[in-house]
Amino acid sequence: MSDLIHYRLEEGLALIGLDRAPVNALDQTLRAALSDACERAAADPRVLAIILHGERELFSAGSDIKEFGTDASFAEPDLPSTLTRLAAIHKPVIAALGKVALGGGLELALACGYRIGEPNLRVGLSEINLGLLPGAGGTQRLPRLIGVESALNLILSGKIIGAENARLLGLLDRIAPSAERLLDEAREYAYELIACRAPARPVEAWPEPGEGLPDDFLARYRAEHEPTWKSRLAPRLVLLALEAACLLPLDEGLLKELALFRQAESSRQSKALRHVFFAEREAARIPGVCADLPLRKIMRVAVIGAGTMGGEIAMSFANAGIPVALLESDGQALDRGLTQIRGNYESSVRCGRLRPEQVQSRMDLIFGTLDYADLSEADLVIAAVFGTPEVRQQVFRTLDKVCKPGAILATNISSLDLDAIAATVTRPHDVVGLHFFSPASAMRLVEVVRGEVTAPDVLATVLDTARRIGKLPVISGVGSGFIGNRMFEPYAREANRLVLEGATPAQVDRVLTELGLNMGVFSMLDLAGIDMGFLACDSNRAGISHDASYCRLGEELHAMGRYGQKTGRGFYLHEGRNRKDDAEVIALAERLAGELEIPRDPMDDQEILERCLFTLINEGIQLLDEGIALRAGDIDLVWINGYGFPAHLGGPMHYAEQLGLGNLLVGLQRYRQTLGEYGETWFKPAPLLERLVAAGRKRIERF
Template sequence: MSDLIHYRLEDGLALIGLASPPVNALGQPLRAALLEACERAAADPAVSALILYGATGLFSAGADISEFGKDIAYAAPFLPDLLLRLSQLEKPVVAAIGGVALGGGMELALACGYRVGEPGTRLGLPEIHLGLLPGAGGTQRLPRLIGAESALNMMISGQQVSAEHALMLGLLDRVTDSAEGLLDDARAYARELLATGSPARPAERYPNPAVDLSDDFFQSYRAEHEPRWKNRLAPRLVLAAVESACLLPLAEGLLREQALFKQAEGSAQSAAQRHVFFAEREAGKIPGVDASTVLRPINKVAVIGAGTMGGGIAMNFANAGIPVTLLELKAEALDRGLTQIRQNYAISVKRGKLSEAQLEQRMTLLQGTVDYADLADADLVIEAVFENLEIKQNVFRILDRVCKPGAILASNTSTLDVDAIAAVTARPQDVIGLHFFSPANVMRLLEVVRAAKTAPDVLATTLKLARRIGKIPVVSGVCFGFIGNRMFEPYSREAHRLLLEGASPAQIDRVLTEHGLAMGMLAVQDLAGIDIGYLIHESRREVIGHDPSYCKLGDELYALGRYGQKTGAGFYRYEGRERLDDPTVTALAERVAGELGITRRDISDQEILERCLFSLINEGIQLLDEGIALRSSDIDLVYINGYGFPAHHGGPMHYAETLGLDNVLAGIRRYHDELGAYGELWLQPAPLLERLVAAGKIRIEKI
């Protein structure tokens, strides 16, 4: 028997433990060992029932994603074939699900006749996050177990369900009192099944999965959700597979599922989303930091500033059970901040995401103060005050005096020089940038800015802590705007320039959202505040002042007091939350263009997309060349998780690779030549891009 399976016989029960750490990924070796064990149990007359479990506690987190797109994924035993065989055994099979059963792991559990979980068990089919659909029977067996609509919702959302919810759905047959008692209870359940003469596999709860649905359910579901899916393929394939489960016998439905899975697996979208999956794992690999780096203990956190950003940052730590001290200089501001945090939690209670007890527990972890002396015992202090270098430096001078030795001092700056902030302290090795994205308690991205003197253990500690509070940390070097906002500037510049050349705000934003971005550039500017953009431009006039057209329309809107949504008008006019086109902006663009001698013209959607995205990509490649970003996939993570770039395009760097680096270079050169003085000034190809193309490279990497 393989080392990947623990097999033992106990009083007629074959206990088959999956032992492929860390997550029992169902790669070919484990599949082969599992099939051998199941066939052994099936053939042994001394075995009356089988129990599958995770030998180290965790059941299975799914298929081996590294096999996708390769021949080994289809090597015998092919996972669908293995699970079909398991479902045909003439002896009861009980899945004892500890920890998680996700993706192929959940499909393995579905192939068993019976399922037992423990209180912490979580189940889900998250394949949609990889641009895939369940391909080993999940789209066919789950609707027959819990009904088509519930199954469809699980697969489209990709969300995990708790043991309690799974029991209610009928996905689990029983939930044990404790994780420690899982295997004992599974044994007892198997013996109960045998004593009552239960069949090897119970009758399907929903032999007709669509029994409770209207005749036009799938048509209506598609019409309702397709606008949100935009050009994503995977949700449409999931819907088609579940519809097949309602129309076809199981055997035919399984064949249909495999055909749909292969279509998804072979798509550029799935390749992009698998790229993102591996990018998240690569992002944690940092030069000078490894498993031997001793971490600093973080038992208490302080946040300076109780505004929207500071309050959101504080919530992250309270959510993770870490005590937080929130500092404001004025008691009224502190009270407002704590009240807003409570209101945010109350919204979660109203939506059923938190209980009242959890709300109170988290608020207990939040303490307010107006005295810096109360930060003396904090292990980590995060400054979240106004984005002004002098103000932030003053805060750090105070922290240098009041904080204990070894405390990590972090700045939540979005653009400023972290080295200049660290330089005002006597402990620059303890200073780091932690750029949270708004709303800070929701957004997953955290840019971790490694300053010149940041100590390795400070970096390692903040990376570990970021993951503890549910963030995706990406390390950046020090420059204006770091990775995200540095790239955002040329992206924004092109959108502003296109307005002067003849495009409308609605056309620009439509092109970008149709490509899959969460919001168009100009809608983003209205949401963030045109006044904020203006202040950033003012701080960089020495860089951009030689181009009088640079974000000129935004500056004009600022002068008119049109700051965006907060004032009811910006690039658009607002009635409540409704965004409306505003002829005033068109007239303003025409006037400014005339003053600057810019000829207005009809601009194609393709030109809008290419100029915006090529500028974004070009700056990203330059960042990589400068060493601000460690790898191109880190840039992709920043833009997907912080700026709404579509994951099914894999981020801007991966998207450039799919377009072909030679085509990106040719496009930048074309606009450089076509746009005259403006093109010569701003649309210069990054030297690294030119080197990559000259070398025949198809991947973005430093050379």
């Protein structure tokens, strides 16, 4: 028997324990060992029932993602055929589910006749997050167990649910009283099944999944949900697989599911989402920071600035149970900030995301103050204050005096020089950037900015702390705008220029959202506030290059008091949640184009897409060359999680690789030639891109 499987015979029971550290990933070697063990138990007349379990408590986190897209994915024995043979065993098979049963791990459990879980078990079919669908029986066995609608919602959401919800849905037959009792309870369950001569598989709750459903159920489901899927392939394939479950016998449905899975696995979208999956794991590996480096303890946090961003940052820590001191210089501003925080929580109650009692428990963790002395015991202080560089430097000089030794001093502002801030204090090694994205309590991304002398343990500690509060930290070097805003500048510049040349804000936004972005440039600018963008640019004109044709439109709107959604007018007219084109903006663009002697013509959608994305990608490649970003994958994570770039396209760097680096270079050179002086200025290819193409490289990487 393989070392990957522990096989024990106990008084009529075969206990088969999966032992593939760390998460019992169902790769080819474990599949082979599992298949052999199941065949052995099925053939042994002494075995009356079989229990599958995780030898180290955890059941299985699913398939080995590294195998997807390779020959190993379907190397014999493949998972679908392994589970088909398991489901055909003529003895009761009980899955004892510890900790997690995800993806292929849950499909393994579904192939068993009976399931028991521990109280803290988490289960789910999360293949949709990789651009896939369950390919080992999940789309066929699950609807027969819990019904079509519940199966669709579970598979398409990719959500992970707890043991009690799984039991209520019908995924679990029983829940053990504790994790420690799981295997004993599974044994007792097995003996009960033997005693009552239970069948190897009980009668399914929904043997004919389509029976009783309205004839147009799947069509209506598609019509209702398809707008949110945009260009994503996997949800559509899931729907086809569930249709097969409704129309076909199980064996034929399994074949249809397998064909659909292979289609998804070979798609560019799944390849892109697998790239994102591995990029997230790679982002945790930081040069010069050892995995076993001792961390500083972060028990208390302070946030300076009770404005929108400061309040949201404070909420992020309170949501994770970490006490926060929120400091303001003005009592009325502090009261407004605390009132806004409470309002945000109460809004979550109305939406059903929080219980009323949770509001007060989280508010109790946030302590408002006007006195820097109240920050003396904070382990981490985050400054979220706007103002001149001198004002921000004074904040850090004050923190240097009042904060205890070892406290980490962080800034949230992306338009300042972190090293200049660090130079103003006596402990520059304790200074780091933590750039949260708005709304900070909801957005997953945090850019962690490493200063020239930031200590490795400071970096390791803030990375760990970001994960503790549910964020995805991505390392950036010091540079104006860090990664995300540095790339947003040419992206927004090009969008503004296109409007001066004849496009409309709505046309530009439509082209970008049709690609899959959550929001277009102008919708984003209106949401963030044109005044905030103007202030950030105005305070850092030396750090970010500007062309008159780039900023004039935004500057004129700012001068007119059109700040975006907050004033009801920006690039669009806003009425509640609805936005409309504004002829006044088009007329303004026409006037400015005349003053700047910019020709205006109708704009082609393809040109809009290329000019916005090519400049965005080109800046990202330059960032990588400068060492501001460590990896192309880090850039992709920033733009997916901070700016709504479609994950199923893999982020802008992966998108460029799929487009072809040679094609990208040719496109930049074409616009450089055709756009005259403007093109010569703004479409110069990054030197790294030229080197990559000359060397025949297919991937974006520094060399």
